[in-house]
Amino acid sequence: MDFSSAKQFDLHRRMVRIRLFEEAAGRLAEANKLPGFLHLYVGEEAVASGVCGALNDDDHITSTHRGHGHLVAKGGDFNRMMAELMGKSTGYCKGKGGSMHISDTSLGMLGANGIVGAGSPIAVGAAFANKYRGKGQVAVAFFGDGSTNIGAFHEAANMACALHLPIVFACENNEYGEFTPRDKTMAITDVVDRAAGYGMPGVIVDGMDVIAVHEAAVEAVERARQGGGPSMIEAKTYRFYNHHGVQNLGLKYRSDEEVAVWKLRDPIFTFEDRMIENGVATRANFDDIWAELRADIDTAIQFAEDSPYPTPDQITVNVYTSMTGAN
Amino acid sequence: MSDDRKLTYAQAFNEAVSQMMEADPDVFCAGEDIGAFGGVFGTFAGLQAKFGERRVVDTPISEQAIVGLGVGASVTGLRPIVDLMFMDFICVAFDQIVNQAAKLKYMFGGDATLPMTITTAGGGGLSAAAQHSQSLEALLCHIPGLKVVMPSNPYDMKGLMISCIKENNPTVMIKHKRLLGMSAPVPTEAYGIPLGKGNIIRPGKDVTIVAYARMANEAISAAKELAEEGIDCEIIDPRTLQPLDTDLIIDSAKKTNRVVVAQEAVRFGGLGAEIASQIQELAFDYLDAPVSRIGAPFSPVPFSPALESHYIPDAKSIAKGVRDVMARR
Ligand SMILES: Cc1ncc(C[n+]2csc(CCOP(=O)(O)OP(=O)(O)O)c2C)c(N)n1
Ligand SMILES: [Mg+2]
Numbered sequence: 208m209d210f211s212s213a214k215q216f217d218l219h220r221r222m223v224r225i226r227l228f229e230e231a232a233g234r235l236a237e238a239n240k241l242p243g244f245l246h247l248y249v250g251e252e253a254v255a256s257g258v259c260g261a262l263n264d265d266d267h268i269t270s271t272h273r274g275h276g277h278l279v280a281k282g283g284d285f286n287r288m289m290a291e292l293m294g295k296s297t298g299y300c301k302g303k304g305g306s307m308h309i310s311d312t313s314l315g316m317l318g319a320n321g322i323v324g325a326g327s328p329i330a331v332g333a334a335f336a337n338k339y340r341g342k343g344q345v346a347v348a349f350f351g352d353g354s355t356n357i358g359a360f361h362e363a364a365n366m367a368c369a370l371h372l373p374i375v376f377a378c379e380n381n382e383y384g385e386f387t388p389r390d391k392t393m394a395i396t397d398v399v400d401r402a403a404g405y406g407m408p409g410v411i412v413d414g415m416d417v418i419a420v421h422e423a424a425v426e427a428v429e430r431a432r433q434g435g436g437p438s439m440i441e442a443k444t445y446r447f448y449n450h451h452g453v454q455n456l457g458l459k460y461r462s463d464e465e466v467a468v469w470k471l472r473d474p475i476f477t478f479e480d481r482m483i484e485n486g487v488a489t490r491a492n493f494d495d496i497w498a499e500l501r502a503d504i505d506t507a508i509q510f511a512e513d514s515p516y517p518t519p520d521q522i523t524v525n526v527y528t529s530m531t532g533a534n
Numbered sequence: 535m536s537d538d539r540k541l542t543y544a545q546a547f548n549e550a551v552s553q554m555m556e557a558d559p560d561v562f563c564a565g566e567d568i569g570a571f572g573g574v575f576g577t578f579a580g581l582q583a584k585f586g587e588r589r590v591v592d593t594p595i596s597e598q599a600i601v602g603l604g605v606g607a608s609v610t611g612l613r614p615i616v617d618l619m620f621m622d623f624i625c626v627a628f629d630q631i632v633n634q635a636a637k638l639k640y641m642f643g644g645d646a647t648l649p650m651t652i653t654t655a656g657g658g659g660l661s662a663a664a665q666h667s668q669s670l671e672a673l674l675c676h677i678p679g680l681k682v683v684m685p686s687n688p689y690d691m692k693g694l695m696i697s698c699i700k701e702n703n704p705t706v707m708i709k710h711k712r713l714l715g716m717s718a719p720v721p722t723e724a725y726g727i728p729l730g731k732g733n734i735i736r737p738g739k740d741v742t743i744v745a746y747a748r749m750a751n752e753a754i755s756a757a758k759e760l761a762e763e764g765i766d767c768e769i770i771d772p773r774t775l776q777p778l779d780t781d782l783i784i785d786s787a788k789k790t791n792r793v794v795v796a797q798e799a800v801r802f803g804g805l806g807a808e809i810a811s812q813i814q815e816l817a818f819d820y821l822d823a824p825v826s827r828i829g830a831p832f833s834p835v836p837f838s839p840a841l842e843s844h845y846i847p848d849a850k851s852i853a854k855g856v857r858d859v860m861a862r863r
Contacts, residue, residue, distance in 0.1 A: 294838030305837030321665030516840030
């Protein structure tokens with residue numbers, strides 16, 4: 208597939224937005240300005256961007272504990288994201304959820320998730336509702352390699368196929384679940400081998416190549432939209448930082464050399480080089496984009512820092528909705 | 535001497551596991567990231583290096599199968615320690631815990647023994663939000679067939695963990711995340727603390743505070759503050775919640791005539807409700823005030839420190855509860 212230069216800039220922009228947001232979050236965490244756990248998406252930007260670039264605004268995604276990238280790629284607002292990470296009342300979840308539960312249902316982003324594997328069944332539900340309404344919306348479940356070892360994933364994949372739902376299972380295989388390498392917890396190398404067992408097509412793509420991811424996503428999303436049922440994409444990728452927090456080197460479960468090799472394949476920089484080589488963009492274009500988005504991040508940090516904390520009377524608010532349902 | 539040697543709560547857990555693994559070749563551990571990495575809280579540090587991959591097993595992210603592994607291995611003769619990293623994840627494994635581990639013995643007419651320990655970490659205070667901060671012990675205590683242990687200090691941790699491993703019934707050892715670094719003298723030799731035996735942490739005459747896990751320590755702080763006001767608190771740490779040392783609590787209630795129960799969990803339907811109910815059944819005539827319950831509000835655990843710090847009970851809220859109970863004539 209050939210993608211227009213506008214599409215290429217769009218995918219690039221999504222990736223740079225993720226990178227800048229995550230690097231800023233990392234710096235704030237180092238300065239002890241972010242409470243709680245922080246699971247950075249840096250290194251995996253091509254996956255969320257390539258997939259969300261194939262979605263419409265009213266399509267749905269479910270996410271993982273490593274969820275900022277998915278929300279940014281779906282169009283998340285920096286100000287409200289940054290405020291949420293700081294636990295402020297102006298944040299996406301009014302300070303109730305934080306990094307691990309960041310969500311924007313108006314963008315179809317049904318939440319980061321603290322329970323590994325829990326997003327996939329929810330995506331099945333969204334896909335069911337989309338099929339039920341019959342308006343051609345699809346759902347995407349983003350999930351990690353490690354999460355495919357949990358029962359919820361198996362049930363979700365099987366049900367999606369049994370009910371022939373409009374869904375794409377998008378696996379971010381970064382070769383680790385927390386601090387344990389994949390080969391200690393799975394006897395197969397490729398997660399996508401599991402797809403056939405459920406009766407859905409699956410492809411492996413280079414998760415450091417946004418065009419490759421996007422191509423596969425367009426095909427899978429179109430299949431779902433046209434009533435062709437579920438499919439799986441396994442993106443081989445890598446997180447540049449530790450499982451959580453901002454350390455990247457000197458980790459006891461993976462070597463610095465391994466990190467260095469993957470960093471050579473940085474999804475943003477390699478894509479920029481390619482766009483320049485292909486005459487689609489100039490270095491100056493990219494300088495402008497980074498500068499513009501950096502300013503957005505600075506604004507977001509300022510917004511978050513200036514925002515108030517929620518007050519204790521908010522603790523018991525939003526446990527239930529006060530409205531009744533059914534017409 | 536060795537009696538003065540200090541260990542953290544996490545190290546006390548580790549030493550208990552290590553000593554029991556040395557003593558009994560049938561004891562093994564399985565869980566996520568517990569092998570080479572030593573567990574996300576460091577509680578399994580060094581055990582794989584010491585006992586090898588055969589006995590300290592890194593599992594996939596598969597909570598149902600992890601508990602199932604414990605059920606199947608224990609019923610066939612081993613003595614498993616299976617770890618669920620965060621207490622919140624018991625929900626993922628709930629069938630294996632509630633319908634399998636807790637019930638096999640009974641359903642088989644006694645013809646099954648499950649000497650397994652499920653270890654996990656509960657409690658809030660780390661801005662870990664609603665799915666990594668819960669105190670779900672009441673759910674477990676409600677299930678006949680399970681034993682539930684929640685130590686409040688390193689000494690109790692070691693003794694209770696050893697007893698859990700030796701126990702021939704499925705036991706859940708709930709570590710509190712905020713106590714992992716707490717340091718105190720712990721004897722070097724292996725010793726057990728009987729399951730179901732509580733402890734009078736502080737003797738007193740005016741009012742009884744029943745508190746476990748982190749709240750026991752908050753109660754100690756509260757008692758210090760209240761002592762300055764002339765209120766002499768007796769603090770009871772049940773240590774084991776199922777079976778519960780009701781006798782110890784009732785004796786204290788009869789002595790002080792006033793009781794406050796403090797738990798970190800949501801107040802509604804918690805252990806405090808059970809304890810208060812037992813007291814009114816067994817010591818009604820001795821009470822000078824209704825039993826008071828301190829616990830969290832009826833909401834999930836909020837993320838923002840600005841909310842969580844008000845959400846989790848502490849020495850201040852326990853002291854206030856005690857003053858309110860003392861004010862009753
Ligand atoms: C049910 C459950 N078990 C364990 C965890 C702890 N945990 C958080 S992230 C993670 C690893 C997930 O690995 P993977 O799905 O590959 O995602 P990655 O972190 O690599 O993006 C684990 C074990 C959890 N949050 N939920
Ligand atoms: Mg992974």
